Amino acid sequence: MIRSTLSYSITFILMVLVQVWILNNIQLSGYINPYLYIMFLLVLPFEISFWILIPAGFLLGITIDMFMHTPGLHAAATVFAAFVRPGVLSLIAPGDGYDSSQRPHISTMGLGWYLRYVVIMVLLHHMVLFYLEVFRLTDFFYTLVRVLLSTLLTILLILITDTLVYRK
Amino acid sequence: MKELFLILKRFSHVFLFILFESLALIILFQKNDYHRPLAVNALQRMSYNYYSRVNRLREYFALRETNRQLAEENARLRSLLRSAYRDPGKGFTPMADSGKLRQYEYMHARVVSNSVTSQYNYLTIDKGSDDGVAPDMAVATDRGVVGIVVSVSPHFSLVISLLNRDLKVSGRLQGSREPGTVEWPGRSYKRVVLKDIPHDIRILPGDTVVTSGLSSIFPEKLWIGFVEKYHIEGGSFYSVDVLLANDFRKLQWVFIIRNRLRTEQLQLESASGR
Numbered sequence: 225m226i227r228s229t230l231s232y233s234i235t236f237i238l239m240v241l242v243q244v245w246i247l248n249n250i251q252l253s254g255y256i257n258p259y260l261y262i263m264f265l266l267v268l269p270f271e272i273s274f275w276i277l278i279p280a281g282f283l284l285g286i287t288i289d290m291f292m293h294t295p296g297l298h299a300a301a302t303v304f305a306a307f308v309r310p311g312v313l314s315l316i317a318p319g320d321g322y323d324s325s326q327r328p329h330i331s332t333m334g335l336g337w338y339l340r341y342v343v344i345m346v347l348l349h350h351m352v353l354f355y356l357e358v359f360r361l362t363d364f365f366y367t368l369v370r371v372l373l374s375t376l377l378t379i380l381l382i383l384i385t386d387t388l389v390y391r392k
Numbered sequence: 393m394k395e396l397f398l399i400l401k402r403f404s405h406v407f408l409f410i411l412f413e414s415l416a417l418i419i420l421f422q423k424n425d426y427h428r429p430l431a432v433n434a435l436q437r438m439s440y441n442y443y444s445r446v447n448r449l450r451e452y453f454a455l456r457e458t459n460r461q462l463a464e465e466n467a468r469l470r471s472l473l474r475s476a477y478r479d480p481g482k483g484f485t486p487m488a489d490s491g492k493l494r495q496y497e498y499m500h501a502r503v504v505s506n507s508v509t510s511q512y513n514y515l516t517i518d519k520g521s522d523d524g525v526a527p528d529m530a531v532a533t534d535r536g537v538v539g540i541v542v543s544v545s546p547h548f549s550l551v552i553s554l555l556n557r558d559l560k561v562s563g564r565l566q567g568s569r570e571p572g573t574v575e576w577p578g579r580s581y582k583r584v585v586l587k588d589i590p591h592d593i594r595i596l597p598g599d600t601v602v603t604s605g606l607s608s609i610f611p612e613k614l615w616i617g618f619v620e621k622y623h624i625e626g627g628s629f630y631s632v633d634v635l636l637a638n639d640f641r642k643l644q645w646v647f648i649i650r651n652r653l654r655t656e657q658l659q660l661e662s663a664s665g666r
Contacts, residue, residue, distance in 0.1 A: 310405075
């Protein structure tokens with residue numbers, strides 16, 4: 225228990241550092257920015273309780289906000305992502321449910337399941353994030369394009385990270 | 393009572409979600425202008441140090457471009473030297489610069505962190521309160537407006553970028569006196585919009601857009617960009633698309649501009665009840 229708490233804390237710190245030190249400095253085209261940090265919410269165990277998940281989401285978002293000078297913006301998106309995670313998980317659950325010894329990774333759950341999980345979660349998070357940031361509907365389709373491009377990039381980074389870090 | 397408790401328990405996760413989500417939204421919508429205090433905490437200072445280091449590397453790759461800009465600026469400054477002018481002859485004496493009151497002071501600074509992808513972009517520069525920087529000083533390059541200092545730590549300053557939807561700057565077309573508002577619509581990092589220009593003014597694509605000097609922050613006639621196209625908006629006003637003079641993605645060196653008469657101006661304005 226203590227060991228896993230420690231390892232998740234380290235994951236948290238690493239995710240935040242990679243986001244603010246590296247990814248926020250790479251300006252690919254001036255229009256898109258990947259948000260890999262959301263992967264922290266994705267790697268948490270299946271059976272984690274709401275009482276940890278939602279505060280953890282808030283903490284993740286508000287930490288990112290501190291670095292990006294966007295108080296509350298990322299926090300709102302991560303709390304939403306944390307809230308929908310259990311629903312998404314039960315929506316895409318395999319026939320025999322989840323084994324509590326399993327962890328949500330490609331190596332344990334297979335690429336098909338993992339892709340569905342990541343696409344839904346990242347898309348929902350990015351939607352809330354970008355539309356809340358723009359906060360108007362006049363540029364609806366322009367923002368949608370930004371959401372989709374950044375989602376693609378984030379998903380790609382998550383797939384690479386998961387393949388490299390969470391090998392069997 | 394017991395039922396109420398059961399309902400609470402049944403929907404506890406929804407309540408938990410609403411609690412944290414409203415907390416985030418309250419923090420988000422609390423800000424109503426860019427002067428909200430931004431805490432410069434230990435974490436941020438840590439990231440500034442890192443940015444400084446990354447930037448040293450990035451500067452190396454940009455040497456060619458920086459050299460070109462410096463050479464250009466040297467040439468421009470040389471052309472301003474008195475030796476570049478012909479003697480005006482007997483009639484009038486050349487203007488005595490020392491007799492003039494210097495209103496603006498310039499200090500250079502390096503950009504250590506910058507963003508253009510958000511709707512509310514900021515940049516960090518490596519001069520702070522120890523160097524005499526204070527909030528509300530203008531930041532620009534020799535190519536034009538960059539932003540305004542919003543908060544300072546001893547060695548760094550946070551600058552609200554012109555690419556921030558909270559920032560509005562008073563601007564006009566060079567050659568006309570009608571001021572308009574320059575703001576960023578939140579799309580391309582290459583363009584801003586100049587609004588509220590009366591429609592009886594002649595505009596040509598390529599015209600220079602400069603600061604109006606109608607604030608105590610920016611000096612007059614600082615470049616902003618060049619007219620790309622324009623259309624009539626709301627009946628009698630032009631909305632002008634302006635191609636920015638600065639490439640905000642590649643900002644390296646900037647000036648901080650201090651208006652020495654700002655306090656005096658503000659005092660006078662507030663004393664007369666404005």
